[in-house]
Amino acid sequence: MRPSISSRVLNSSSLLLLGVADSLRRHPKRVTASLAALLLGTGVTAFGVAPLAPDAADLPVRQVVEVVQPLPTQVQTDALADFSFNLFRTESTRSSDTVNSLLKRLNLDDAAAAAFLRTDPNAQQILAGRPGKNVTVEASDSQQLLKLSMRWSTDNEELFNRLVVERTATGFSSRVETAPYTRSAQLASGSVQTSLFAATDEARIPDGVAVQIAEIFSGDIDFRRALRKGDRFNVVYETLEADGEALRTGRVLSTEFVNAGKTYEAMWFQPPGKDAAGIATAKGSYYTLDGQSLRRAYLSSPVEFSRISSGFAMRFHPVLQKWRAHLGTDYAAPTGTPARTVGDGVVTFAGVQNGFGNVVFIKHRNNHETVYAHLSKINVQAGQSVSQSQTIGLVGSTGWATGPHLHFEFRVNGAQQDPMTIAKQSDTVTLSKADLPLFRQIAAGAKSQLVAAASMNQARAE
Structure with a gap:
């Protein structure tokens, strides 16, 4: 009896499954890849035939109209109308400044303030002396001066002066205050x-x-x-x-x-x-950072970092017009440059003397004496005690001088010596053992700061 169609289909399916199982056993990777490709293709096909959403043009449209009540703005408008603000500005004074020109650069239009600044004794210090002072003002939005302040240094290294000008109910007032730096x-x-x-x-x-x-x-x-x-x-x-x-x-x-x-x-x-x-x-x-003093009994120069125009040697004298020993050191410097004593001592003479012009003699220990000649001004008097670095006069060109400079001599037992040599050979000031612990603590911090400063230079170079 011939097999039925159903039997033949089942037999064919069984043979197909057996073939697939045999292929999967012999070629698992190839069969897996084929199935993945089949499923991916089917997924894409399914996506391609998925039904689309309704067209937006076919959707119903409904218009809604509502009345919006505005918030009240009068309060805000009134607040803005009454709002005021203060302005701050700083300018440096110039040699050509007048009160009006300075106020103009400060963006002020205040005739009453200008009149006060021109007549008030304290306020007149703004334009007096050297230019370059910083003037700071506080002004209204209508360009009226409310407050002015200016600061300047004095001879006191601890305190500075502050000028304050303020608008009051009755006009302007001024005061000069002192305050610490x-x-x-x-x-x-x-x-x-x-x-x-x-x-x-x-x-x-x-x-x-x-x-x-x-x-x-x-x-x-x-x-x-x-x-x-x-x-x-x-x-x-x-x-x-x-x-x-x-x-x-x-x-x-x-x-x-x-x-x-x-x-x-x-x-x-x-x-x-x-x-x-x-x-x-x-x-x-x-x-030094290990505790060695750099301060000596005598400074190497009576003028801060000045050029030596004539050293301790033979030279052709510009006034006498002949060769002679120059038993001192000349320091070229502008008239008015401070001249300082190189060491502690007592003034033995302060006045005019022959070719020295205005001259100061100072007696130091161990029969040492220093001379400061051609001064334009003398700031000390005979018998006065002076300390190292103290200003004893101002550089000038009095006496036998062809130009402004300081003639300086160092004498030992009355004989002139080379000042540079004496300064290098002078005794140093020692640090006591009791101060060493504190010194070492501060020195460690100083070393760290210098390392930080060096890194700044290296970073700039890179």
């Missing part, structure tokens, strides 16, 4: 290409700091002849601020100078201790 430390560094001052200008370091660096290392480095291209320095110095405005440069706190490959370090240290009046019992000085 706020001290902050600044880190800086630089490298020498031509001169020390060019390097500090490039690093935006004040000239006063450059002078102090030269003074600190003057016993070890000849800044007039020994600088080399590539010499570098790091410095930490004080800035004295008045109400956030930097008014003057303070003391160099620590510094490092690399000259011809050799490193020199220094830091300021003030031994603790004060008397009943609050005055320090010991002088502050500069020391």
Whole structure:
């Protein structure tokens, strides 16, 4: 009997399944890949035939209209109409300034304020003296002056002056106040290409700091002849601020100078201790970071970082017109430059003397004597005690002088000696053992600050 159609289909299906099972056993990876492709194709086909959403054009549209009530604005309008604000502005005074021109640059239009500033004795200090003072004003939105303030430094290194002008119900008032500086430390560094001052200008370091660096290392480095291209320095110095405005440069706190490959370090240290009046019992000085004093009994120069125009040697005298020994040192400097004593002593003569013109003689210990000649002004008198670095007069050209300079002599037992040699051989000020623990603590902090300053220079170079 022939098999039925159903039997043949079942047999065929069984054979197909057996074949698939055999293929899956022999080629599992190939069969798996084929099934994946089949399913993916089926999925795509299913996606392709899926029914689409209704056309948006066939959807019903309904328009809704509602009435919106606006919020009241009159209160806000009135508040804006009554609103006022104050403006702040700062300008520096100029040599050509008048009260009106200064107020114009400050964007003020206030005739009453201008009249007051022209006549008030305190306010007249705004334009008096050197230009460059910073004037800060607070003004109304109608350009009326409400408050003016100005700060300036004085001879006192601890205090500054502040001028305040204010509008009151009855007009303007003024007052001059004194207030203490706020001290902050600044880190800086630089490298020498031509001169020390060019390097500090490039690093935006004040000239006063450059002078102090030269003074600190003057016993070890000849800044007039020994600088080399590539010499570098790091410095930490004080800035004295008045109400956030930097008014003057303070003391160099620590510094490092690399000259011809050799490193020199220094830091300021003030031994603790004060008397009943609050005055320090010991002088502050500069020391190396290992505790060696850099302060000597005599400074190397009576004029801060000035050019030597004639040294301790034979020379052709410009006035006498003949060769003769020059038993002193001439320092070229503008008229009015402060001349300072190189060491502690007592003034034995202050007046006019022959070719010296205005001259000061100072007696020091061990039969040492110094002479400061051709001064334009004398600030001391005979019998007065003076301390190292004290200003004793101003540079000039009195006596036998062809131009402004300071003639300086150092005498030992009445005989002239080379001042530079005497300064280098003079005794140093020692640090007591009791002060060493505090000194080492401060020195560690100074070293860290100098390392930070050096990294600034390296970062700038990169």
